[in-house]
Amino acid sequence: xxxxxxxxxxxxxxxxxxxxxxxxxxxxxxxxxxxxxxxxxxxxxxxxxxxxxxxxxxxxxxxxxxxxxxxxxxxxxxxxxxxxxxxxxxxxxxxxxxxxxxxxxxxxxxxxxxxxxxxxxxxxxxxxxxxxxxxxxxxxxxxxxxxxxxxxxxxxxxxxxxxxxxxxxxxxxxxxxxxxxxxxxx
Amino acid sequence: xxxxxxxxxxxxxxxxxxxxxxxxxxxxxxxxxxxxxxxxxxxxxxxxxxxxxxxxxxxxxxxxxxxxxxxxxxxxxxxxxxxxxxxxxxxxxxxxxxxxxxxxxxxxxxxxxxxxxxxxxxxxxxxxxxxxxxxxxxxxxxxxxxxxxxxxxxxxxxxxxxxxxxxxxxxxxxxxxxxxxxxxxxxxxxxxxxxxxxxxxxxxxxxxxxxxxxxxxxxxxxxxxxxxxxxxxxxxxxxxxxxxxxxxxxxxxxxxxxxxxxxxxxxxxxxxxxxxxxxxxxxxxxxxxxxxxxxxxxxxxxxxxxxxxxxxxxxxxxxxxxxxxxxxxxxxxxxxxxxxxxxxxxxxxxxxxxxxxxxxxxxxxxxxxxxxxxxxxxxxxxxxxxxxxxxxxxxxxxxxxxxxxxxxxxxxxxxxxxxxxxxxxxxxxxxxxxxxxxxxxxxxxxxxxxxxxxxxxxxxxxxxxxxxxxxxxxxxxxxxxxxxxxxxxxxxx
Numbered sequence: 168x169x170x171x172x173x174x175x176x177x178x179x180x181x182x183x184x185x186x187x188x189x190x191x192x193x194x195x196x197x198x199x200x201x202x203x204x205x206x207x208x209x210x211x212x213x214x215x216x217x218x219x220x221x222x223x224x225x226x227x228x229x230x231x232x233x234x235x236x237x238x239x240x241x242x243x244x245x246x247x248x249x250x251x252x253x254x255x256x257x258x259x260x261x262x263x264x265x266x267x268x269x270x271x272x273x274x275x276x277x278x279x280x281x282x283x284x285x286x287x288x289x290x291x292x293x294x295x296x297x298x299x300x301x302x303x304x305x306x307x308x309x310x311x312x313x314x315x316x317x318x319x320x321x322x323x324x325x326x327x328x329x330x331x332x333x334x335x336x337x338x339x340x341x342x343x344x345x346x347x348x349x350x351x352x353x
Numbered sequence: 354x355x356x357x358x359x360x361x362x363x364x365x366x367x368x369x370x371x372x373x374x375x376x377x378x379x380x381x382x383x384x385x386x387x388x389x390x391x392x393x394x395x396x397x398x399x400x401x402x403x404x405x406x407x408x409x410x411x412x413x414x415x416x417x418x419x420x421x422x423x424x425x426x427x428x429x430x431x432x433x434x435x436x437x438x439x440x441x442x443x444x445x446x447x448x449x450x451x452x453x454x455x456x457x458x459x460x461x462x463x464x465x466x467x468x469x470x471x472x473x474x475x476x477x478x479x480x481x482x483x484x485x486x487x488x489x490x491x492x493x494x495x496x497x498x499x500x501x502x503x504x505x506x507x508x509x510x511x512x513x514x515x516x517x518x519x520x521x522x523x524x525x526x527x528x529x530x531x532x533x534x535x536x537x538x539x540x541x542x543x544x545x546x547x548x549x550x551x552x553x554x555x556x557x558x559x560x561x562x563x564x565x566x567x568x569x570x571x572x573x574x575x576x577x578x579x580x581x582x583x584x585x586x587x588x589x590x591x592x593x594x595x596x597x598x599x600x601x602x603x604x605x606x607x608x609x610x611x612x613x614x615x616x617x618x619x620x621x622x623x624x625x626x627x628x629x630x631x632x633x634x635x636x637x638x639x640x641x642x643x644x645x646x647x648x649x650x651x652x653x654x655x656x657x658x659x660x661x662x663x664x665x666x667x668x669x670x671x672x673x674x675x676x677x678x679x680x681x682x683x684x685x686x687x688x689x690x691x692x693x694x695x696x697x698x699x700x701x702x703x704x705x706x707x708x709x710x711x712x713x714x715x716x717x718x719x720x721x722x723x724x725x726x727x728x729x730x731x732x733x734x735x736x737x738x739x740x741x742x743x744x745x746x747x748x749x750x751x752x753x754x755x756x757x758x759x760x761x762x763x764x765x766x767x768x769x770x771x772x773x774x775x776x777x778x779x780x781x782x783x784x785x786x787x788x789x790x791x792x793x794x795x796x797x798x799x800x801x802x803x804x805x806x807x808x809x810x811x812x813x814x815x816x817x818x819x820x821x822x823x824x825x826x827x828x829x830x831x832x833x834x835x836x837x838x839x840x841x842x843x844x845x846x
Binding site for chain 2: 203204206207210215234236239241242243244245246247248249250251252253269270273274275276277278279281283284285286288289290291292293295297298303304305306307308328329330332333334
C-alpha cells in the first residue's frame, strides 16, 4: 500500500508546486501589467497636457495663418527632435485666434496651408479644410483638430501635449473660440 | 607511435559526439523520410526559400544592430552612419531591406501555392493556421522594420497607425498611448517598435517556424493534387502512407536539390538587388516641424494607403476595424470549413477566382498609390505654367482669369495640358461640359469633392476665372450653353 500512496503524495506535491508557480506568476503579473500600461496610467494620474507658449501674439499678423512650433511639455531623454511639434496659428482678429494641429483629422498626415486659396491641404489622402478649420473636401469626417488657447500677457498659450487623433479626448472640433467658452483651458 | 588515418580520426570524433548528442539517427530519419515523388517539384520550393530569407534577415539584422541606435534622437544619424561611414554598412542595410521585400513576396507566393494545391485540408489544418500566424508576423516585421528606418515616412506612418488605432471604440485613446509608449510619437515609441522588431516578433517567428516545420515533417508534404482524388478524413492518412510507400522517395536528395537551387537563386537575387539598387532611405529627418513631406508606406502596404483614400468616409472606420478581423478569421477558419474534398485547383474555380480577384485588387490599389491621383499636387500652381495654346489669342480678361487659375492654386487639383493635379477632372475641355452658370456655381459653391471658393474669390476674380474656363473647349466645338436660356432670349443655343 505504501508504494501506491507514494505517487499520489508526490503528485499532490507536484500540483501544489504548479499552484505555487501560478500564484507567484499572478503576483508578478501585477507590476508587469502596470509597467506595460504606464504610458496610459501616467497620463491619467498627472495628465500629459500643459500650457505651452507659442510666443508673442504680435508675431501672428491679424487675418493670416502662420506655422508655429513648440516643444512638447512631456519629454524623455531620447526624444530628440521628435518632441518638437508644429501647429497652424490663425489670428482671426484682436485676441481671437485659432490654433490647429498640423495633423490631418483623417489619418494624421501634416496638412499645409495655402494662403492664396485659403485652404489647408493634406498630401496623403487629399483631405481639404477651409481657413477656419472646417472640412472642405476629401476623406476627413470632421474639421481640423484645434488646441484650446488663451492670450496672456501678450503671449499665445495653448493646451498641448498629446498627439491629436480622432479618438483622443483632446481632439476638439474647430470652433474659433478661446478657452472658457467652448474649449476650456485647464 | 602509430599515426591514425585522418578519415578514421574524424569518424571517431564524430562517434564520440554522437554518443553524447544522439542526433545522427533523428537527423538521418528526417532527411530520408519518404515524400511522394510528385512533390519534388519547383512549385514546392517557396516554403524553404522563405526559411532561407528568414536566416538572411536574422544574420543581417544582428549585423545592423551592431551600429543602429534605437533612440529617436540618434536612429536617423546611425542609419546615415551605416550608409556612409561604416564599411559596407550600406550593403548590409540593402540586403536587409531587399530581404524584407523578398520575404513578404515569397511568403505570399507560398501561401497562394498552398491554397491552390489544397494543402491546408485534413490533416494539415494546424500547419495552415501556424502559416497564417507566420504571415501576420512577417507583415508585422515589415511594418516595424519600416518604423526602425526612423525617417519622415516612418514618423508620419506611425501617426497614421495611431489614428487608425484611436478609432477603436472606448479604449482607442488608451491603445494609442500603449502603442506610442507615451502621448506623442517620440523616443519611447521607437524603443517599443525596436523591442517588437528585434525580440518579440522574431522570437515568436522562430517558435512558429519550428512548429510549422515539425508539422510538415510529422504529417508529410502535401502530395501533388490530382483532379478527382478527394480528401476524406476516414481514408486520407492511409492513402497518403500508401502513396509514400509505393511512389515515395527520400526527401534528401530526391526533393531537396530543388529547394537548395531555388534558395541559392533567391539569395543571389536579393544580393543583386541590394548591390544594384542599394538600401532604402532613410528619407528626411524625423522632425515633426518639417511638414513639407509626402509620407508613403513601403511597397507592401501601398494598397492600404490607396484604400484609405478611396473608401467612402463613413465606411472607413468599420472597414479598418472589422476588415482585419474578418480576413484573419476567414484565413484561420478556412481549413476547418473546407477540410475535405477536392484539392486540385483545376476543379476549384472559386478558389482560383478568389486569388485572381485579390491579386488584381491589390495590384490595382498598389498602382494607384504609386501616383496617388487623390492628392493635390502641391507645387503645380507655381511649377507648371499655363499651356501656351490656352493663352494664345485670348482677351485681357481671359488672361487675367488664367492668372487667377494659377494664383488660386486650381492647378494643384486640375490638370491643363496633362500637367497638374489629378484630384479633380482635367479642365482642357471643361467649357464643353459645363455652361457658364454651372462653372460659376461650381467655383463658388464647390461640390462633388471640390471645396467652395466663394470666400477666396472676389467678384472680379470669379468673372475673370470663369471667362478663362469658358475658353477651354476643343477647337471647332462650341462651349456648352443653357438651352433654356437660348429659348427664353430667342437666340439659338
